[in-house]
Amino acid sequence: MIHRNNSAILLLLAAFLGSVTVPAVAHHSFAMFDKGKMTTIEGVVSRLAWTNPHVLIDIDVIDKQGQTAQYRIESASINILMRQGWKVGSIKPGDRITIVFNPLKSGLPGGLLIEATLPNGTVLRG
Numbered sequence: 001m002i003h004r005n006n007s008a009i010l011l012l013l014a015a016f017l018g019s020v021t022v023p024a025v026a027h028h029s030f031a032m033f034d035k036g037k038m039t040t041i042e043g044v045v046s047r048l049a050w051t052n053p054h055v056l057i058d059i060d061v062i063d064k065q066g067q068t069a070q071y072r073i074e075s076a077s078i079n080i081l082m083r084q085g086w087k088v089g090s091i092k093p094g095d096r097i098t099i100v101f102n103p104l105k106s107g108l109p110g111g112l113l114i115e116a117t118l119p120n121g122t123v124l125r126g
Helices: 002-019 078-083
Strands: 039-049 056-062 068-074 096-103 110-117 123-125
Touching: 039 068, 056 096, 068 096
Parallel strands: 068 110
Antiparallel strands: 039 056, 039 096, 056 068, 096 110, 110 123
């Protein structure tokens, strides 16, 4: 009798675990970036999010009308950037940098980092 109860409990447990969905860490597609175009901007870093899965750089750019536009530039993961020579603090808020990137297909101010040129002339690949 005890054996049947254990089997029933195990069966119920298996059914329960099979019905529970575990949230997956989603990785978005890069389809939102126009890989056929490259854009260059120069501006001042307002924020750097040194986070996974992608490092984000917010940069304030003054347009031809004198208005400030904030671009959000996405790059690779911390691990990939560090293998390419980045260090914590390579880019800091307040730095004036030049960014080359693949723009968003939507036309919004942002894109996928190709390279960043630092104030001292160092070029970091994204």
